[in-house]
Amino acid sequence: MKVNRRKLLSLLGMSPAILAGSRADAEQKKKAAAGAASEPKYTAVSPKGTPPAVQLYSMAPRLDTLDGKTIYLVDATGFFGSDKLLEKMQAWFQQNMPGVKTVFRRKAGIYGADDPKLWAEIKANGNAAIMAIGH
Amino acid sequence: MEKMGVPAIPMCTRAYTELANLTAARDGMPHLRQVFTPHPVGGKTADELAAYLVNPDPVSGKQIMKEIIDDLTVPLTPDEKKTGMQSIAAGPPTFGPETYDSLQEVFMTNGMTDYLPIIIPTEEKVEAMLKGTSHSPDEVLRKPIQGVGYLAAQWGYTVRQVAVNAVMAGCRPEYFPVVLAMASVGPLGLFGSTTSSSSAIVINGPIREKLDMNYGLGALSPFAQSNATIGRSWTLMGKNLTNGGIPGDTYQGGQGNQLDYNNCVIAEDEKNSPWPPLHVQFGFKPGENVVSIFGGPDIRQGHGARGAGAEMAMFDQQISFMCQSMVGGDGVLGILDPLVANRLVEQGYDTKEKLSDWVYKNTQRTVKDFKESFLAYFHLYPLALQGREPYATWYKLPDDAMIPFFLSAKQINFVVCGGQANAFFQIANMSHGRSVSIDQWM
Secondary structure: OOOOHHHHHHHOOOOOHHHHHHHHHHHHHHHHHHHHHHOOEEEEEOOOOEOOOEEEOOOOOOOOOOOOOEEEEEEOOOOOOHHHHHHHHHHHHHHHOOOOEEEEEEOOOOOOOOOHHHHHHHHHHOOEEEEEEEO | OOOOOOOEEEEEEHHHHHHHHHHHHHOOOOOOOOEEEOOOOOOOOHHHHHHHHHOEOOOOOOEHHHHHHHHHHOOOOOHHHOOEEEOOOOOOOEEEEEEHHHHHHHHHHOOOOOOOOOOOOEHHHHHHHHOOOOOOOOOEEEOOOOOOOOOOOOOEEEHHHHHHHHHHHOOOHHHHHHHHHHHOOOOOOOOOOOOOOEEEEEEEOOHHHHOOOOOOOOOOOOOOHHHHHHHHHHHHHHHHOOOOOOEOOOEOOOOOOHHHHOOOEEEOOOOOOOOOOHHHHOOOOOOOOEEEEEEEEEEEEOOOOEOOOOOOOEHHHHHHHHHOOOOOOOOEEEEEOHHHHHHHHHOOOOOHHHHHHHHHHHOEEEHHHHHOOHHHHHHHHHHHHOOOOOHHHHOOOOOOOEEEOOOOHHHEEEEEOOOOOOOOEEEEEEEEEEEEEOHHHO
16 A cells, blocks of 8 residues: 555644655765765775884793892882882881892983893892882 | 893883883783882872882782782793794785775874875875885885884884875975985984974975975975975874884873974075085085984074174074073074074174084083983983993082083084074074985985
């Protein structure tokens, strides 16, 4: 059965003008889709560089206990408060784990720089390190 | 330390969580055990810092000292013991086919632009750009290197990859040798430190005329396609070629820097300058085409001389005055209108070197001011501890002793450009990085 939509809308108390609106809407959508379909398409080359492959390294074996061990507390970057934080950490160990020996060191050079002398000292005399990086 | 067989726990504030984890991954230990404190540490009292240690790590939720003890004693997992090579994806080699507007959206939402519309780098446009150089598209300017340092991932790039960015920036093929010369310098634009430093790019040689570069009125403003797009390419290359400019990862600039949009491209006015051009000072021949990269936090306006209205207004004194508020670790790039340069010659500075020397000797500060500066406390005091001069000596001097602001006159450079509308100048708190030949990239 063919439905007279205008009559149906009138019976529902709606203006048949809705039909005109929805028809305009539909026509507009049809035009947009047709426009998009006809709009030229392009392929763009990626501007990205080439990332390096990453060599994975195993972490160092962990200690069985911290008792009797020497832990270096290293201020690695010298940012505000790093030294104070590590002093408080040293105090915590003294109070709570007196069997742990802590050694405070400030890394030489600016924050990105290596300090081979310090690393060698830690390797020779320490069992672990905690490094305050910032900020 | 971990690679040396010593268990080591890096500790930083939670503000750097992402950077810390990404750095560990790039350095080959993606599962590195790290501890994070609340942010900041700087400015907190000793008692507040003590409280940090017995309260939770804001990232893991574990009490910090317990976390440290566990991180040093709990045996490694299989993942933490893994070795071998791991490749990283750079993303797809192409995007599309899509409409032009859709591609603009793709590039922007994937962080590959400066948030201004780009020239979409189609294969045709890239091929056209590559005609601007005799170098092979596959020539490697920088090899990928596994990450060291905390800022940029060490991505590599080729001539072709540089060309893609030059297209995006709106460069013409004839600008490409300049862009390649810049790319050969590295690191690229969008310097990632918390200092929000940026760049200035100085171009010398006959290429300025060939590319119709502006070095007259409005020399530093957007009045020439070459000036605008060459500078823009530096930022796009920084973002894309070396994976830079990712906030929280490879970019930590707290406030950022307006200069990052164009990187202050300066074509020197060699004709109207009373002095030899900048590249000649760096050892190049006058007829060579050279690009020089400078880096530092800012540029400020000079606006005339000391003693305005007097018979002998003193530009040297105004330059020195402007330098007093600088960071002090970076150098100076004075950008002088020809009127100022010629006036300085009248003052007796018949060479740039004489002017640099005078500024160096006459720009000083007290030891106290030096020691209390951010730069000295974080960067130079550690060097003094190592016995590095002049810092080791400076730190032993009394607080009221006067010391030079700069390390040497060589840190102080000058270029000439401007339309002679007024005797004004600008001073960049920037250090010279490198100067390279553009001609080798033709």
